[in-house]
Amino acid sequence: MRRILLLLFFLSSLSIVAQNEDDTVVGELTATVVNAQSGFPMVSVHVINLNKVVGTITDQKGKFTISATVNDTLYLSFLGFKSQKVRVTNDMFKFEDTEIALTELAYALEEVIVRPYQLTGYLEIDVKNLPINNAYQYSISGLPTSYEGGSKSPSAVTKVLGAILNPADLLRNLFGKKPKQMRKLRQMKEDDDIRNLLASKFDRETLTELLQLEKVDIEDILNNCNYSRSFINTANDLQILDAISSCYEEYKVLNRK
Template structure:
């Protein structure tokens, strides 16, 4: 009889605390979309890189500074952009639930201690020193008003093509001989190839290599080959000339799928 009286309270306590124990069990954390805007004094900043260091993912802001990326509560995100101080933050529930998240960036300023440089009495503050310092105007083609002062410097391929198409005398033989031999045609192809290569390199420089690896799943060693693959598409040159980073990124994502499938990288 006494043993039954002792067991009943123990059973009651076990039933009471079992729901509390089940609530304390770990539940799987799911990915959620973090949306926001990177700004400076209220203006959106384009082409800002956001790297989720915890999940090894990355994204880039669009032309108006907006971004979205998959994250989890507790992930650490690094924000990196030219001319701005780097910033890191830890993702919280409030951030994920916010519909108007804005992250203010601070322009990078390399401050120096105040110094005085003799004999010019320079303080190290450029804006003040430029006003107080008397500097003679350098001698340049522009200051001398020469005809070629603002002429664009030609590449080697451009100079060779001009040389092949010009010549002196009553009947210039140089253009005729180069046309017959095929040298002019060859130089035109070389110039077009050089220009296309430079354009491709400019496009690649707009995005960090980490984005090609993390977002497009292109191995770093194959990025040059992938860019050449994109260059062969007829839409590439027009998008490159437009300098629309968002449209070009959409194009690169689509080409990334084609490239991985063609090279069996899936």
């Protein structure tokens, strides 16, 4: 009886070890992305491994190959389709016929009324009718950068004074709380597939997934790094990434001091 119990214990231990080994599968994962409605393969879908911060795109047959580990998260994005996150499992390595379906988004376009400026042809009158940009620039002698203010930015003067008293404080509260996410910035900038994806997007969704930040956090970072509201609203995701990266490099220099 004792021998039987020992044998069962030995077999169960082997099973646990084998399972642990399966859970740490690392390699090149191959799968196919298809249209959920038609079933046709989708070309040029961007696929990003959020854990390893590497990216790729699907080929003419909808296939992609990417470096991955079990339990990594893949982020798939394509214009006009709902972005999707997929967790990597053991069977995705064992079988190369894995399919990932993306669902097309339905956009309801609202009526847009274009109101052109009512120009008269007289310079003195037309100048008065044009909108005025109230985004003032505050600058102080000795500081290399200026600080944008305006009616919607009452803290502009506070930013200037804060930069004089202790410049690192403006960034430490933002970057210091998320050092792991900020370390991904360099990896993101070096991957051409990720950069090409970000250059075509303006919704900040990919950035929030990669950096594990909320959209409001991204706006706070750029506000504290003296980027204007117009830049924050109109820049593509790659420009936002480069802006955050340069601001982070500035933070690291100030933090050393």
